[in-house]
Amino acid sequence: MSQASRAFMDRLGLSVPIVQAPMAGFQASALAIAVGGAGALGSLAGALLTPQMLRDEAKAVRAQAGRPLNVNFFCHQPAAVDEAREQAWRAALQPYYDEFGVDPRGIAAGPARLPFDDAAAAVVEELRPEVVSFHFGLPSPGLLERVRRTAAQIWSTATTVDEALWLEAHGVDAVIAQGLEAGGHRGMFLTDDITTQLGTMALVPQVVASTRLPVIAAGGIADAGGVAAALRLGAVAAQVGTAFLLCPEVTTSALHREALASEAARHTALTNLFTGRPARGIFNRLMRELGPMSDLSPVFPSAVTALMPLRAAAEKAGHADFSPLWCGQNARGARRVPAADIVRSLATMSESR
Amino acid sequence: MSQASRAFMDRLGLSVPIVQAPMAGFQASALAIAVGGAGALGSLAGALLTPQMLRDEAKAVRAQAGRPLNVNFFCHQPAAVDEAREQAWRAALQPYYDEFGVDPRGIAAGPARLPFDDAAAAVVEELRPEVVSFHFGLPSPGLLERVRRTAAQIWSTATTVDEALWLEAHGVDAVIAQGLEAGGHRGMFLTDDITTQLGTMALVPQVVASTRLPVIAAGGIADAGGVAAALRLGAVAAQVGTAFLLCPEVTTSALHREALASEAARHTALTNLFTGRPARGIFNRLMRELGPMSDLSPVFPSAVTALMPLRAAAEKAGHADFSPLWCGQNARGARRVPAADIVRSLATMSESR
Numbered sequence: 137m138s139q140a141s142r143a144f145m146d147r148l149g150l151s152v153p154i155v156q157a158p159m160a161g162f163q164a165s166a167l168a169i170a171v172g173g174a175g176a177l178g179s180l181a182g183a184l185l186t187p188q189m190l191r192d193e194a195k196a197v198r199a200q201a202g203r204p205l206n207v208n209f210f211c212h213q214p215a216a217v218d219e220a221r222e223q224a225w226r227a228a229l230q231p232y233y234d235e236f237g238v239d240p241r242g243i244a245a246g247p248a249r250l251p252f253d254d255a256a257a258a259v260v261e262e263l264r265p266e267v268v269s270f271h272f273g274l275p276s277p278g279l280l281e282r283v284r285r286t287a288a289q290i291w292s293t294a295t296t297v298d299e300a301l302w303l304e305a306h307g308v309d310a311v312i313a314q315g316l317e318a319g320g321h322r323g324m325f326l327t328d329d330i331t332t333q334l335g336t337m338a339l340v341p342q343v344v345a346s347t348r349l350p351v352i353a354a355g356g357i358a359d360a361g362g363v364a365a366a367l368r369l370g371a372v373a374a375q376v377g378t379a380f381l382l383c384p385e386v387t388t389s390a391l392h393r394e395a396l397a398s399e400a401a402r403h404t405a406l407t408n409l410f411t412g413r414p415a416r417g418i419f420n421r422l423m424r425e426l427g428p429m430s431d432l433s434p435v436f437p438s439a440v441t442a443l444m445p446l447r448a449a450a451e452k453a454g455h456a457d458f459s460p461l462w463c464g465q466n467a468r469g470a471r472r473v474p475a476a477d478i479v480r481s482l483a484t485m486s487e488s489r
Numbered sequence: 490m491s492q493a494s495r496a497f498m499d500r501l502g503l504s505v506p507i508v509q510a511p512m513a514g515f516q517a518s519a520l521a522i523a524v525g526g527a528g529a530l531g532s533l534a535g536a537l538l539t540p541q542m543l544r545d546e547a548k549a550v551r552a553q554a555g556r557p558l559n560v561n562f563f564c565h566q567p568a569a570v571d572e573a574r575e576q577a578w579r580a581a582l583q584p585y586y587d588e589f590g591v592d593p594r595g596i597a598a599g600p601a602r603l604p605f606d607d608a609a610a611a612v613v614e615e616l617r618p619e620v621v622s623f624h625f626g627l628p629s630p631g632l633l634e635r636v637r638r639t640a641a642q643i644w645s646t647a648t649t650v651d652e653a654l655w656l657e658a659h660g661v662d663a664v665i666a667q668g669l670e671a672g673g674h675r676g677m678f679l680t681d682d683i684t685t686q687l688g689t690m691a692l693v694p695q696v697v698a699s700t701r702l703p704v705i706a707a708g709g710i711a712d713a714g715g716v717a718a719a720l721r722l723g724a725v726a727a728q729v730g731t732a733f734l735l736c737p738e739v740t741t742s743a744l745h746r747e748a749l750a751s752e753a754a755r756h757t758a759l760t761n762l763f764t765g766r767p768a769r770g771i772f773n774r775l776m777r778e779l780g781p782m783s784d785l786s787p788v789f790p791s792a793v794t795a796l797m798p799l800r801a802a803a804e805k806a807g808h809a810d811f812s813p814l815w816c817g818q819n820a821r822g823a824r825r826v827p828a829a830d831i832v833r834s835l836a837t838m839s840e841s842r
Contacts, residue, residue, distance in 0.1 A: 297755055316669075317688040331758035331772065331781060335670040335688030337718065338709030338818035342755075345821060356691030365690065365718035402650055402695075405684035419684065428684060465691035468698060 137367060144310075144350050144372035148204045148266055148289075151175030152483035154363060155312075155352055156475075157377030158208035158269065159320065159386070159462070160184040160249065165196035166385040167475055172203030174479035177267065177373075179206040187255040194263040206267035206291075207260065209252035210321075211275040212413075215435040226442050228432045232458070236449040243445055249411065249437040251275070257282045267291055272413075273325035274306055291352070293323025296332050300343040300351075312375055313343045315355025319378045319464035321415040322406065330406055330414050330429065337369070344370035358469025360484045379469030379478050381462075386475075391456040395420075401467035410443065410460035412436035421457035490720060497663075497703050497725035501557045501619055501642075504528030505836035507716060508665075508705055509828075510730030511561030511622065512673065512739070512815070513537040513602065518549035519738040520828055525556030527832035530620065530726075532559040540608040547616040559620035559644075560613065562605035563674075564628040565766075568788040579795050581785045585811070589802040596798055602764065602790040604628070610635045620644055625766075626678035627659055644705070646676025649685050653696040653704075665728055666696045668708025672731045672817035674768040675759065683759055683767050683782065690722070697723035711822025713837045732822030732831050739828075744809040748773075754820035763796065763813035765789035774810035 141153050156171040158181035168178030178197060182190050190207070197205045226233075226240050233240050250256070252275040260268055260283055268283045269291040275283075283290055289309040294300035300311050314323050315336025322333060334342070336355040344351050353371035357363060358379045366374040381388045381396055388396070395401060395418045403419040407428035410417070413436040414429065422443075426432065433439040446458040471478065494506050509524040511534035521531030531550060535543050543560070550558045579586075579593045586593050603609070605628040613621055613636055621636045622644040628636075636643055642662040647653035653664050667676050668689025675686060687695070689708040697704050706724035710716060711732045719727040734741045734749055741749070748754060748771050756772040760781035763770070766789040767782065775796075779785065786792040799811040824831065 315688055315690060317691040332756055334818045335668055335709050336690040337668060337688060337715060338670040338711075341712060341714055342819060342821055356688050358691075359694060361694055361722050362690060365721040368718040368721055369714050403685055465687045466695060468695055 138372070140350060141367055141372040148177060149202065150177055150204070152479060153367065153373040154479060154482055155179065155206065155373055155375040156380060157320075157354065157375045158206065159377055159380070160210075162381065162388055163386050164189075165193040167380060167383065168197045168205060169200055169203070170383070170385045170475035171380075171479055172197065172200060172205070174476040175483070176479045177204055177206050179208055179269070181208050182252070182256055183208075183210040183249045187259050190256065191259050191263065194259065194265065198263060204266040206269055207263075207265040208269045208271065209256055209275070210249050210272055211252045211270050212249070212272045212436060214251055215438070217438050218435060221434050222438065222442070225432050225434050225439065228426065229442055229446065232446050236446055238445040238449065240442065243441060245441050252279060254279070260288065261286055264288065269293075269312065271321060271323045274303070274308070294343060295322055295324045295339070296326065296334065297342050297346050299324070299326050300347050300349070302326060304347045304349055308349065310350040310352060310372075311343060311347065312352045312354050313340045313371070315339045315353070316406070317356030317465035318354050319404070319416045320462045321411070321413055324414070333406075336366070340366065340369040340371050356464060356466045358464070358466040360482055362466070362469075363482050374482070376469070376482060378464040378467055379482065380475055382470040382472045383475040383478060389451075389459070391451060391454070391459060392461050395456055395461050396463055396467050396470050401463055404463050404465055408433050408439070410440060412439035415460065415462060416464060418461035418463045420459070420461060421455075491725070493703060494720055494725040501530060502555065503530055503557070505832060506720065506726040507832060507835050508532065508559065508726055508728040509733060510707065510728050511559065512730055512733070513563075515734065515741055516739050517542070518546040520733060520736065521550045521558060522553050522556065523736070523738045523828035524733075524832055525550065525553060525558070527829035528836070529832045530557055530559050532561055532622070534561050535605070535609055536561075536563040536602045540612050543609065544612050544615065547612065547618065551616060557619040558616075559622055560616075560618040561622045561624065562609055562628070563602050563625055564605045564623050565602070565625045565789060567604055568791070570791055571788060574787050575791065575795070578785050578787050578792065581779065582795055582799065585799050589799055591798040591802065593795065596794060598794050605632060607632075613641065614639055617641065622646075622665065624674060624676045627656070627661070647696060648675055648677045648692070649679065649687065650695050650699050652677070652679050653700050653702070655679060657700045657702055661702065663703040663705060663725075664696060664700065665705045665707050666693045666724070668692050668706070669759070670709030670818035671707050672757070672769045673815045674764070674766055677767070686759075689719070693719065693722040693724050709817060709819045711817070711819040713835055715819070715822075716835050727835075729822070729835060731817040731820055732835065733828055734816070735823040735825045736828040736831060742804075742812070744804060744807070744812065745814050748809055748814050749816060749820050749823050754816055757816050757818055761786050761792070763793060765792035768813065768815060769817060771814035771816045773812070773814060774808075
């Protein structure tokens with residue numbers, strides 16, 4: 137293990153160089169507590185929690201002595217709904233509405249991904265997590281300054297060398313280099329061209345060489361060999377998400393668990409169909425029939441709304457054809473065991489081999 | 490270094506766990522000899538060499554004592570030219586023909602990528618390379634049996650777990666797990682859907698876990714940390730291509746070298762525009778204007794023909810707008826030094842760190 141990795145762990149009080157990926161909609165304090173208890177960095181994902189829920193979950197983690205906490209936020213600019221685009225999207229979905237007998241005029245707004253805002257900053261000021269991490273760039277300077285005054289480390293996600301350089305110039309303390317193997321939303325923010333996205337093996341060493349920041353490697357890391365490989369690429373730690381998706385501490389749906397544990401998980405794709413932003417999930421019917429990346433989907437995050445009744449109807453019938461089955465390109469690490477066991481198996485090779 | 494990696498090296502007489510990627514159109518014996526002299530496995534690429542050229546180049550490598558040789562072949566089924574598709578492709582290119590004053594009716598056929606055939610098998614029987622590696626699957630059983638009777642190790646490329654399982658079932662001795670970071674042609678052969686393609690960090694451990702074959706990792710590996718990381722993922726060796734593209738032993742064009750050494754190399758994409766099959770190269774004008782993956786391009790390898798005069802005219806004017814600038818996602822390892830120096834720097838960390 138490098139000196140930089142050791143220093144990174146010491147500063148956060150970690151015993152293993154592993155960060156649990158924040159997974160909005162899938163986990164709260166139970167996972168962060170379990171992971172923290174095993175010596176890794178537990179995380180909460182703010183994007184789908186109300187401020188009060190976030191406060192409660194952060195307090196629950198805080199009640200455990202000596203466990204550092206990472207709270208993650210999306211920091212997109214909420215886009216106004218584009219009615220014409222929304223109508224075109226619903227027109228594209230009309231054959232599915234017909235198939236499931238859904239009247240699209242009756243659809244209520246879906247769960248909104250919330251950006252980091254005043255209320256979230258107030259929770260950070262109250263709970264003072266050791267790390268506040270961002271996805272989709274950084275919040276406004278005023279909000280960022282409020283975080284900085286709490287003495288939290290500020291991290292954000294880079295998917296290209298350009299994004300890493302931008303984040304360094306904007307004063308982050310570490311960068312999460314998110315290789316395109318990663319499940320869930322791409323953190324990309326300087327471009328929406330997915331051909332710019334790099335595999336972990338290519339991204340991490342280039343970010344390490346291009347910036348002076350500590351680099352946390354993410355994407356495709358699902359076992360001890362992957363963690364050790366990430367350190368060899370110059371990362372100070374590895375961020376792991378998909379490997380936790382079958383754990384009891386995670387609220388992955390039964391259909392999602394079934395897909396993760398099957399050969400279906402071998403084929404994922406980046407898709408903007410479910411939220412309007414590219415995110416990696418298991419290839420399913422909607423992706424196959426509309427193409428995983430489509431010009432039709434509304435801007436983030438409102439794409440989710442029009443799909444809600446289709447998802448509900450299909451899930452009721454036992455199919456995940458319209459569900460976002462977030463998953464990275466390496467689901468082999470996901471096992472039906474407590475999260476602490478996942479952390480322990482991830483860490484077995486990072487010291488030596 | 491693992492026992493498996495050591496056994497792999499011993500069997501081939503290598504002193505470092507590094508394979509030089511065969512690069513059709515860019516290299517012949519000079520690179521293979523330089524790489525072999527530094528203890529790695531040198532390779533020749535048969536796809537753009539006539540049998541006589543291949544024989545001469547293989548003999549030149551064979552004249553060096555004690556250096557093992559890998560000869561690589563494409564094994565696509567040559568497709569008949571689809572006239573309607575070819576005409577549609579030329580229609581799409583018409584604005585460029587107009588811009589450069591080219592009459593597309595006068596275009597001669599471009600350089601053909603040759604599949605492994607009787608003549609190539611005869612060269613293998615004569616020169617008896619230690620390794621015969623394939624791209625795009627495997628040749629016919631009869632041709633494969635001729636290779637096997639020379640006692641050569643038979644390798645082929647897998648870009649998915651399914652392809653690795655197929656190759657194992659068809660009796661290969663090792664598999665090259667080609668992550669999507671890799672430059673040049675994707676070896677994919679069971680699918681033409683590029684969403685199936687995995688990053689090296691995800692592909693290698695899954696192939697290692699799914700087969701009993703030795704796995705050579707390829708894609709994004711450009712420095713000693715990358716080689717060490719590949720070994721940690723369970724690979725017995727790393728295959729490296731892009732890092733050699735600025736070496737004096739390689740025939741990379743001046744415009745290509747310029748692009749490789751610039752920030753342009755940070756953005757590559759998979760494109761089928763240049764040959765009809767997905768291959769990774771530096772993003773350029775043709776890719777930007779037609780989209781890097783297009784339904785318009787003719788089937789492999791005939792797409793190359795219609796572009797020849799545009800490429801020539803643009804290159805004459807100092808632009809690589811219509812040239813295939815093959816390059817992986819990590820060009821940082823490419824330096825203007827002899828290939829032996831690249832091998833030595835790649836190998837510095839693989840023993841220890």
